Amino acid sequence: MAADSLPHVLVTGAGGFVGKALVRALSNRHSVTATDSTALDFSDMPDVVAITGNLEDPDLIAAITAKPCAALIHLATVPGGAAEADPALAARINVGASMALIDAAAAHGNCPRVIFASSIAVFGDPLPDHVDDETPLKPMLRYGAHKAMVEEWIATMTRRGVISGLSLRLPGIVARPLAPSGMKSAFLSNVFHALQAGAPITLPVSPQASCWLLSRHVLVGQLQHALRLTDDPADARLTLPALRVIMGDLVAEIARQTGTDSTLASYMPDPAIEAAFGNQPPLSTPRADGLRFHHDGSLEVLVAHALAEL
Amino acid sequence: MAADSLPHVLVTGAGGFVGKALVRALSNRHSVTATDSTALDFSDMPDVVAITGNLEDPDLIAAITAKPCAALIHLATVPGGAAEADPALAARINVGASMALIDAAAAHGNCPRVIFASSIAVFGDPLPDHVDDETPLKPMLRYGAHKAMVEEWIATMTRRGVISGLSLRLPGIVARPLAPSGMKSAFLSNVFHALQAGAPITLPVSPQASCWLLSRHVLVGQLQHALRLTDDPADARLTLPALRVIMGDLVAEIARQTGTDSTLASYMPDPAIEAAFGNQPPLSTPRADGLRFHHDGSLEVLVAHALAEL
Numbered sequence: 001m002a003a004d005s006l007p008h009v010l011v012t013g014a015g016g017f018v019g020k021a022l023v024r025a026l027s028n029r030h031s032v033t034a035t036d037s038t039a040l041d042f043s044d045m046p047d048v049v050a051i052t053g054n055l056e057d058p059d060l061i062a063a064i065t066a067k068p069c070a071a072l073i074h075l076a077t078v079p080g081g082a083a084e085a086d087p088a089l090a091a092r093i094n095v096g097a098s099m100a101l102i103d104a105a106a107a108h109g110n111c112p113r114v115i116f117a118s119s120i121a122v123f124g125d126p127l128p129d130h131v132d133d134e135t136p137l138k139p140m141l142r143y144g145a146h147k148a149m150v151e152e153w154i155a156t157m158t159r160r161g162v163i164s165g166l167s168l169r170l171p172g173i174v175a176r177p178l179a180p181s182g183m184k185s186a187f188l189s190n191v192f193h194a195l196q197a198g199a200p201i202t203l204p205v206s207p208q209a210s211c212w213l214l215s216r217h218v219l220v221g222q223l224q225h226a227l228r229l230t231d232d233p234a235d236a237r238l239t240l241p242a243l244r245v246i247m248g249d250l251v252a253e254i255a256r257q258t259g260t261d262s263t264l265a266s267y268m269p270d271p272a273i274e275a276a277f278g279n280q281p282p283l284s285t286p287r288a289d290g291l292r293f294h295h296d297g298s299l300e301v302l303v304a305h306a307l308a309e310l
Numbered sequence: 311m312a313a314d315s316l317p318h319v320l321v322t323g324a325g326g327f328v329g330k331a332l333v334r335a336l337s338n339r340h341s342v343t344a345t346d347s348t349a350l351d352f353s354d355m356p357d358v359v360a361i362t363g364n365l366e367d368p369d370l371i372a373a374i375t376a377k378p379c380a381a382l383i384h385l386a387t388v389p390g391g392a393a394e395a396d397p398a399l400a401a402r403i404n405v406g407a408s409m410a411l412i413d414a415a416a417a418h419g420n421c422p423r424v425i426f427a428s429s430i431a432v433f434g435d436p437l438p439d440h441v442d443d444e445t446p447l448k449p450m451l452r453y454g455a456h457k458a459m460v461e462e463w464i465a466t467m468t469r470r471g472v473i474s475g476l477s478l479r480l481p482g483i484v485a486r487p488l489a490p491s492g493m494k495s496a497f498l499s500n501v502f503h504a505l506q507a508g509a510p511i512t513l514p515v516s517p518q519a520s521c522w523l524l525s526r527h528v529l530v531g532q533l534q535h536a537l538r539l540t541d542d543p544a545d546a547r548l549t550l551p552a553l554r555v556i557m558g559d560l561v562a563e564i565a566r567q568t569g570t571d572s573t574l575a576s577y578m579p580d581p582a583i584e585a586a587f588g589n590q591p592p593l594s595t596p597r598a599d600g601l602r603f604h605h606d607g608s609l610e611v612l613v614a615h616a617l618a619e620l
Contacts, residue, residue, distance in 0.1 A: 087413055095459070096406045103397055124469065136545075137462070138469060145466035149405070149459040152447070156455035159434065159448060235446075 006031040006047060009227075010064055010105065012055065013075030015040050017176045018117070018216055018223075021309075022073065023048055025220050035064045036076065055097035061104050068108035071227050073115045074098060080121060080143040082182025087142055094146035099153050106162040114165040115226045116154050118147040118237065120212060122169060125275050132284040133239065141276070155236040166232050171212035171242035172277070173219055175306040185277045188213065192306055195254045195264055204270040207248035209278030214242050215305035218296050229291060238288045241295040243302050244280060253303045316341040316357060319537075320374055320415065322365065323385030325350050327486045328427070328526055328533075331619075332383065333358055335530050345374045346386065365407035371414050378418035381537050383425045384408060390431060390453040392492025397452055404456035409463050416472040424475040425536045426464050428457040428547065430522060432479060435586050442594040443549065451586070465546040476542050481522035481552035482587070483529055485616040495587045498523065502616055505564045505574055514580040517558035519588030524552050525615035528606050539601060548598045551605040553612050554590065563613045 008031045013019040015036030023034045027045040034042055040050035053060030055076055076093070083090030098116075105112050121144030122137045139145040147169075154165035172185050175192035187203050188211060194201035205211075214222075222240060247267075255262035269278070285293070296302035318341045323329040325346030333344045337355040344350055350360035363370030365386055386403070393400030408426075415422050431454030432447045449455040457479075464475035482495050485502035497513050498521060504511035515521075524532075532550060557577075565572035579588070595603070606612035 088410065091406065091409050091413075095409070096401065099401050099405070100398065103401075124466075138545075139462075139466050140469055142466070145463055148462050148466075152449075152458050152462065153455055156434075156449050156452070156458075159450055235448075 007070040008033070008067060010069040010072045011035070011075065012064075012073070012101065013077065013117075014042075014050070016075060018173060018219060019075050021216055021220050022075070022223055025224060033064050033067070033069070035060070055101060056092050058100070061097070061101055065101070065104040065107070068110050069105060069112050070110075071113035071115065072101070072105045073117075073223060073227070074101065075117045077117065078143070079182045080141045081184040083143040083146065084141065085182070090142055090146065094143065095149055098150045102153065102157060102163060102165075106157060111162060111164055113227060114154060114157075114163045115223060116150060116165065116167040118151050118167040118169045119144060120169050120171050120239065120242075120280075122148040122151065126279060127281055130282050130284065131239070131280075133287045151237050158236040164232070165236045166226055166229065167237040168222070168226060169237070169239040170219065171214050171240065173216055174213055174302070175216075175310055184273060187273070188277070191251060191265060192254055192310055195251070195260045195262075196258045196307065196310055198260050198264065200264045200266070202266050202268050203247065204268060204273040205247055205278035206269045206274060207246075207251070207267055209247040209269075209274060210280050211245050211247065211250075211277060212242035212280045212283055213245050213250075213296075213302060214240065215296050215302050216309060217305040218294070222293055225293060231291065233287055238291070238293065239283070239285050241285045241288055241293055242283060243295045243297070243299065244283055245299055245302070247278065249299060250303070253299050254307070257303050257307055317380040318343070318377060320379040320382045321345070321385065322374075322383070322411065323387065323427075324352075324360070326385060328483060328529060329385050331526055331530050332385070332533055335534060343374050343377065343379070345370070365411060366402055368410070371407070371411055375411070375414040375417070378420050379415060379422050380420075381423035381425065382411070382415045383427075383533060383537070384411065385427045387427065388453070389492045390451045391494040393453040393456065394451065395492075400452055400456065404453065405459055408460045412463065412467060412473060412475075416467060421472060421474055423537060424464060424467075424473045425533060426460060426475065426477040428461050428477040428479045429454060430479050430481050430549065430552075430590075432458040432461065436589060437591055440592050440594065441549075441590075443597045461547050468542075468546040474542070475546045476536055476539065477547040478532070478536060479547070479549040480529065481524050481550065483526055484523055484612070485526075485620055494583060497583070498587070501561060501575060502564055502620055505561070505570045505572075506568045506617065506620055508570050508574065510574045510576070512576050512578050513557065513561075514578065514583040515557055515588035516579045516584060517556075517561075517577055519557040519579075519584060520590050521555050521557065521560075521587060522552035522590045522593055523555050523560075523606075523612060524550065525606050525612050526619055527615040528604070532603055535603060541601065543597055548601070548603065549593070549595050551595045551598055551603055552593060553605045553607070553609065554593055555609055555612070557588065559609060560613070563609050564617070567610075567613050567617055
């Protein structure tokens, strides 16, 4: 089918870990405008138009929204650690540019689908003994507050009927590449790389640390499911299902599947990291479950999915 | 006492209807930096330094926060109607500049008191049969979403311990001056001016319309009370008590106190205005009541307060 007859999707953060895989998954059934602040290479995908630029630039927003889109999947963000390091930049991108982008996408009057990558950071820390769909938002990171604020914007614009919005709160996504990501939770991905390489790694949490995780493979499927969903919750937001993993168990399973020694991982807990990422209690997501969202299902499958894409 | 030994307060929107009266009330016991985008005249108050500028300008924010403040009272806003007319400007001022200002005020490390003028617009419309402290936020106006977003920012920064923040949701404040205010609710003030002048006025709501109101006189007292409060709610936000007034009763009481004829007011309801401002149900504010916030107490007192400052 010719690209101009396919439903058009705009993806921000398309050069990122999730964005790259998402664009690839979409490119068979959609025409895609893919944008990121870094150079993009989707030259093997004829239905993808790549536009590099900064979301702070109104001209970039005008360029990527020039063509009406059936859907916008907004992944671009200044993540937690980077946002703490440059609060002004993070506020401009995570809040200001997000609002401007959503307004621009809505301006064609076609009520586009808007899927926003929010984060479990909206819950803050310390977390209560159990997190579910009624847990109040108490972000502690700037990043978490930014996500909660944009959730509010998307809910409002959805009530106004100018977009069909849905914010999805993502847990830790594994296994991200070994590169500076600005993420305080990078250790959750780095442990896959280290053990597969047979290299030692010191983890900033305890073996008992509990973390909510999802593989990129399953996340990309959940984002596509969200695109098609027609029975959104009234407040336009969902916490995605995630597998709750104990750090020591994760290390053991990665070691088992990679044939390495789990003692390559040692533990030197950093209280702030343990509090923010290693103390995640049982999580219930009945609303998302009822809408047929799902996580990897088991630690074995999660690790297999992550290692397959390493 | 010399100005430099008084607790220092920064007031934004100081040239506005509420701001002017607030600065006057504060000036005896505080040194005040008063800022607004319009020209300011506080020349009769030696403790007040007036700085005119645009909150979008980082240099203005640097100038007004150069001196550590014991408290920031953030009134400046692009109101409802004006925000719908210029969404991009409104987002930059109401959200972006508010976040930057709060960060700048916090940067001295003295954990300043931050009082934020939020709005009942965070509840949206239509409202439920009763509004209380548990009513979820469902803004419909851009302005209402902006306020809800900054409430979230203030709650987060308060949890982080860098400010001692409190968002106060203001009802309709009467009686504002007869000037373009960008407010869709301007009729609530204009009716005072018209009847006092013996002039006819057509109201865009029905005589049965119900509105939450507070006089400026009492509001200024509530803002000063908030400055001194030490037992804030955990989520750093309160809906202020407001008198629920029926439009026909308000007209009759203004006519009585001004000795004019209530038939000068006629009613031509605009469904959108009636829905947004004329359908406000019984309001309970137990959290604010428990913290000794209060409204005018009676329609007679509300009208007297408003007329006294007309």
